[in-house]
Amino acid sequence: MPNSNLKTLIIEFTIYGVLVTIYALAALRWVSQPLNQLFNTNIYAYAFVGLVLIIAQCSVLERITSFILERFDLHNSE
Amino acid sequence: MEFPVSGVIINPVYLAGIGFLVGMLGGFFGVGGGFIAGPLMFLSGVPMNFVVGTDLAHMTGKSLVAARRHRILGNVDIKLGTLMIVGTIIGVEIGAQLVELIKNMGMANQIIGWSYVAILLVIGTFTAIESIRAIKMIHTQKIDAKEAIGFTGLTKRVQLIKLKPMISLPASGIESISLWVILFSGLITGILAGFLGVGGGFLRMPLMVYVLGVPTHVAIGTDLFEIVFSAGFGTITHAIKGNVDIMIALFMHTGAAIGAQIGAVATHHFNGPRIRLLFSGMPFIGAILVIARLLSGAANSIH
Numbered sequence: 001m002p003n004s005n006l007k008t009l010i011i012e013f014t015i016y017g018v019l020v021t022i023y024a025l026a027a028l029r030w031v032s033q034p035l036n037q038l039f040n041t042n043i044y045a046y047a048f049v050g051l052v053l054i055i056a057q058c059s060v061l062e063r064i065t066s067f068i069l070e071r072f073d074l075h076n077s078e
Numbered sequence: 079m080e081f082p083v084s085g086v087i088i089n090p091v092y093l094a095g096i097g098f099l100v101g102m103l104g105g106f107f108g109v110g111g112g113f114i115a116g117p118l119m120f121l122s123g124v125p126m127n128f129v130v131g132t133d134l135a136h137m138t139g140k141s142l143v144a145a146r147r148h149r150i151l152g153n154v155d156i157k158l159g160t161l162m163i164v165g166t167i168i169g170v171e172i173g174a175q176l177v178e179l180i181k182n183m184g185m186a187n188q189i190i191g192w193s194y195v196a197i198l199l200v201i202g203t204f205t206a207i208e209s210i211r212a213i214k215m216i217h218t219q220k221i222d223a224k225e226a227i228g229f230t231g232l233t234k235r236v237q238l239i240k241l242k243p244m245i246s247l248p249a250s251g252i253e254s255i256s257l258w259v260i261l262f263s264g265l266i267t268g269i270l271a272g273f274l275g276v277g278g279g280f281l282r283m284p285l286m287v288y289v290l291g292v293p294t295h296v297a298i299g300t301d302l303f304e305i306v307f308s309a310g311f312g313t314i315t316h317a318i319k320g321n322v323d324i325m326i327a328l329f330m331h332t333g334a335a336i337g338a339q340i341g342a343v344a345t346h347h348f349n350g351p352r353i354r355l356l357f358s359g360m361p362f363i364g365a366i367l368v369i370a371r372l373l374s375g376a377a378n379s380i381h
Contacts, residue, residue: 020332024090029079032325036082039320046316050135050324051310057328058139061335062146068336 016068020061084128084323094333097136101334105144105341107298107357109279110305112135113364115330124326129202131321132330134312135246139327140334141309145302146343153299155249155292161257162264162300163281163307169268170308176273191372194274195365197281200363205284205354212351233291242340251298263289271308279305280361287354292348353356 021075038046080087100111112133119129137325148154179271180189263285264344270280279301286297345353 020094024329024332028090028328032082035324039083043318043320046321047314048325050317050322050327051138051313052087053324054135054139054313054327054331055142057331058142058335061332062143062339065143065339066147067308077308 019064070072081323081325082324084124084132086123086125086128086323088122088124088326091331093329097140097330097335098329098337099333101140101144101337101339102344103337103360104137104140104279104302104334105147105338106344107283107341107353107360108139109281109283109301109360110309111279112137112276113280113360113367117367119326124323127321128323129212131313131316131319132323134309134316134326135322135324136334137309138306138313139331140259140338141302141305144336144338144342145306147339148295148299148302148345150251151295151299151342151346153295153345154303155247155296155300157245158247158250158260158286158292159303161260162267164302165261165264165266165321166268166278166304166308167270169265170272171268172265173269173272173274176269185238188372190274194276194354194374195368197270197274198365198368201204201280201284202358202365204288205361206358207286208357209351209355213355216349216351231279232289235249236289237291247292250290250296252291255290257281260290270312278308280364283357284340284354287350294353297343298345298353 035046035049038049079088080280088333096115098176099118100115103109103111103114110133115133115136116129119125124132145154164230177190236259237252237255239259241258243257243259244254245257247255248251267281267285269276270281283297286292286300287294292300313322317324348356
C-alpha cells in the first residue's frame with residue numbers, strides 16, 4: 001500500500017472512530033436502559049430484539065466501512 | 079461504562095478493541111475467534127456464562143459482515159455451506175449428548191479441555207507442515223498457488239467415493255462429490271464443536287481444504303457463511319437462558335465491523351498456502367489459552 005493510501009486510511013479511520021464514538025454515546029447509551037428492562041421483564045422479546053439490533057447495526061456499519069474502504073480504493077487493489 | 083444486564087463496568091474502547099482484533103482474524107481466517115475473544119472478555123470481568131452467549135451474538139454480526147464481503151469477492155459456496163449446516167446441526171446435538179455422557183462419568187472439564195488441546199495441536203501442526211510443503215512446491219515445481227496443496231492424498235480418496243447422490247460444487251471447482259461426504263464432514267465438525275463447546279471455524283476451514291478439496295479462499299468465505307447461521311441460532315438460545323449482554327456485543331461489533339472488512343480484503347494479498355501457514359498459529363494460541371485455564375484450575379469455564 002503506498003504511503004498516500006496509508007495516510008488516507010488513517011484519516012478515514014479517525015473519521016470512523018469519531019462517528020462510532022458519537023453513535024456509541026448517543027444511540028447505544030440510549031438503548032441501554034430499555035434493553036435492561038426488557039431483559040428483566042420479557043427474556044424472549046429481549047432475545048429477539050437483541051438479534052435484530054446486532055443485525056441492524058451490522059448492516060449499517062458495513063455500509064459505512066465499505067464506503068470508507070472504497071474511498072481509498074482498497075477493494076479494487078485486489 | 080456500566081452494562082446493567084451482566085452487571086459489569088468496562089471501558090467501551092476496550093470492547094471495540096477486542097472486536098477489531100477478532101474481526102480481523104475472522105475476516106482473514108474465516109474463524110469466529112471465540113477462543114481469543116472469550117478469554118479477553120473474561121479478563122475484563124465479564125461472567126463466564128455471559129462470555130459464551132455474548133461472544134456468539136457479536137460473532138453473528140461480525141461473520142455477517144465478513145461473509146457478505148467474501149460473497150462479493152466470490153469466496154462463498156452457498157450450496158456447500160447450506161449442506162454442511164445440515165450435518166453440523168445434527169453433529170452439535172450428538173456432541174452435546176456426548177458431553178452429558180462424560181459429565182455423568184465425572185472429570186468432564188478435564189477430559190473436554192485436554193481433548194480440545196490435543197485437537198488444536200494436531201490441526202496446528204498438520205496445517206503448518208502442509209502449508210510449508212505447499213510453499214516449497216510453488217517455488218520448486220512452479221505451480222499455481224491455488225493448486226498448491228502439500229497433502230492431497232485424503233482429498234483424492236474422498237473424491238473417489240461414488241456413493242449416490244453425486245453433486246457438483248462449481249463455486250468450489252469440484253466437479254463431482256458424494257452428498258454423503260459433505261453431510262458427514264458437517265456432522266464430524268458439528269460433533270467436535272458440540273463436544274468442545276466452540277463455534278468450530280478452526281475445524282471446518284482445514285477440513286474443507288484438506289478433505290473436500292475446496293480452495294482456501296472459498297473455504298474461508300463458506301465457513302463464515304455457516305457461522306452466521308450457527309452463531310445466530312446460538313445467540314437466540316443463549317439469550318433466552320439469560321446469557322447474552324447485547325450491549326457488550328454491540329460495542330464489540332463497532333470495532334469488529336471495520337476489522338472484518340480489512341481482514342476479508344487482506345486475504346486477496348496472500349495466496350492460499352501463506353494464509354494456511356498463518357492460520358496454523360491460531361490453534362497453537364488457542365491451545366496455550368486452554369492449557370493456561372486448565373492449569374489455573376478454571377476448567378469449569380472451558381465449556
